[in-house]
Amino acid sequence: MKKEFPKGFLWGGAIAANQAEGAYNVDGRGLVQTDVTTGGSVDKPRYATYIDKDGNAGKLSSMGHTAKLPEGATFAILEDEYYPNHEGVDFYHRYKEDIKLFAEMGYSVFRLSISWARIFPNGDDKEPNQAGLDFYRSVFEECHKYGIEPLVSIWHFDTPLSLEERYGGWTDRRLIDFYVTYAETIFREYKDLVTYWLTFNEINNTVMFLDMFGDKASDHEYQEAYQHLHHQFVASARAIKVGRDINPDFKFGNMICGITFYPGTCDPKDILENQHKWEQNIFYCGDVQAKGRYGSYAKRLWKERNVELNITEEDQKDLLEGTIDLYTFSYYMSSVVTTHEVEDKVSGNFSLGAKNPYLTYSDWGWAHDPMGLQYYLEKIYDRYELPMMVVENGLGAVDTVEEDGSIHDTYRIDYHRAHIHAMAEAIANGVDLVAYTTWGCIDLVSAGTGEMRKRYGFIYVDKDDAGNGTFDRTPKDSFYWYKEVLATNGQKAIEEVESGQ
Numbered sequence: 001m002k003k004e005f006p007k008g009f010l011w012g013g014a015i016a017a018n019q020a021e022g023a024y025n026v027d028g029r030g031l032v033q034t035d036v037t038t039g040g041s042v043d044k045p046r047y048a049t050y051i052d053k054d055g056n057a058g059k060l061s062s063m064g065h066t067a068k069l070p071e072g073a074t075f076a077i078l079e080d081e082y083y084p085n086h087e088g089v090d091f092y093h094r095y096k097e098d099i100k101l102f103a104e105m106g107y108s109v110f111r112l113s114i115s116w117a118r119i120f121p122n123g124d125d126k127e128p129n130q131a132g133l134d135f136y137r138s139v140f141e142e143c144h145k146y147g148i149e150p151l152v153s154i155w156h157f158d159t160p161l162s163l164e165e166r167y168g169g170w171t172d173r174r175l176i177d178f179y180v181t182y183a184e185t186i187f188r189e190y191k192d193l194v195t196y197w198l199t200f201n202e203i204n205n206t207v208m209f210l211d212m213f214g215d216k217a218s219d220h221e222y223q224e225a226y227q228h229l230h231h232q233f234v235a236s237a238r239a240i241k242v243g244r245d246i247n248p249d250f251k252f253g254n255m256i257c258g259i260t261f262y263p264g265t266c267d268p269k270d271i272l273e274n275q276h277k278w279e280q281n282i283f284y285c286g287d288v289q290a291k292g293r294y295g296s297y298a299k300r301l302w303k304e305r306n307v308e309l310n311i312t313e314e315d316q317k318d319l320l321e322g323t324i325d326l327y328t329f330s331y332y333m334s335s336v337v338t339t340h341e342v343e344d345k346v347s348g349n350f351s352l353g354a355k356n357p358y359l360t361y362s363d364w365g366w367a368h369d370p371m372g373l374q375y376y377l378e379k380i381y382d383r384y385e386l387p388m389m390v391v392e393n394g395l396g397a398v399d400t401v402e403e404d405g406s407i408h409d410t411y412r413i414d415y416h417r418a419h420i421h422a423m424a425e426a427i428a429n430g431v432d433l434v435a436y437t438t439w440g441c442i443d444l445v446s447a448g449t450g451e452m453r454k455r456y457g458f459i460y461v462d463k464d465d466a467g468n469g470t471f472d473r474t475p476k477d478s479f480y481w482y483k484e485v486l487a488t489n490g491q492k493a494i495e496e497v498e499s500g501q
């Protein structure tokens, strides 16, 4: 069967406000957790910094975006620490130059997020911050100038810090209303400029990370994580309902951190364990957001973890009425699930467990597995039959700038070529895939490690891990390759794979 992408397929790239914009204290923006989070590396965690009630400086691991402050402490920016997100890659001041480069590549879509704290600096302010509203209006207008459709994440790991401090974050039900007010504000403001909205980036991380890092989480941690997630589900559903009243043409997507899980052996115990991994990490969120109710296995999950969720009748009604139009997800890697002892382990960030002998791994321990993307697409499409978007996919790698300034990132081209081909295979197998936005179209600060050297972009940004550099932009070899792929609606990548490249 001939492999091809449908006419009108949306091609582009993706960034997030807190990793790209910088300008963290400009034009009335409030703080978010990444503003008090230090840089790290593949084997050194990032830390959130604070001042305790006696005035002493302290740090806590920020892994999983759930850092909890000691009693009486407040998050703080410390003088002798470096915070890579403060200047990001300065998208705030350079967006015109960046969008022009995206247009040169032939983008028809650009995924970005709005920073809640630019619109409501404290998260629950009475009035929005006009400078914040003006900034995103100008960004969206710039996109439309080139015929680029904005795809907007309403939340990308950046709850205003003030809400974290005053309410303890998403475990407090009041955050639902604050989020809905924020969402309604931006829906009204940009109703003629934005059609595609994603409610929460990688919403499943909250529970997935609990099992991924360190020892088993405590009952209390599980209780908080599942309640936090329930509040985000309700916030997402209510925002969708409000949004549809404002503009019935809006299209809403969820956003799942998509990992393909494989059983390590054909031992039935591994098969069942793997099935439960899919339920807990992938289906749990997808089912609520696409079907409007918790999956049948949810009761078992809660029972095993001693979780008692506070779910009201109104919540249930909203979940049912505020389901998504599109299933969107990020895909970077697959993972092996086994109940057996493993000798060969992966030790990268976000990729713990058994090593898959059939795959190669990035310098950060992430498995290269394009066929895993095809598998994920086919499995999920079969479950929900909703149009799908791959809204993040990319290779974090160290790039070398040659003496003449060029960057020959063939490894990145190889990575994308294989994943684009895998998407074409899934389409040929019946999946309604409508968009692909690579992560990040331009180098930006890594979310997991805070590094710059873990680069994803087709455009190089001259900034290092200590914040030195001119911030100048340079297209890499992948920039010109992706441009040709887009000009042929994906055929170039398909043909290259099929001719053995």
Ligand code: BG6
Binding pocket: 016, 019, 201, 202, 257, 330, 392, 396, 439, 445, 446, 447, 448, 449, 454
């Ligand atoms: C996803 C996030 O988890 O993966 C992005 O949505 C993130 O924010 C991306 O940057 C890649 O992860 P990392 O840790 O390499 O930046």
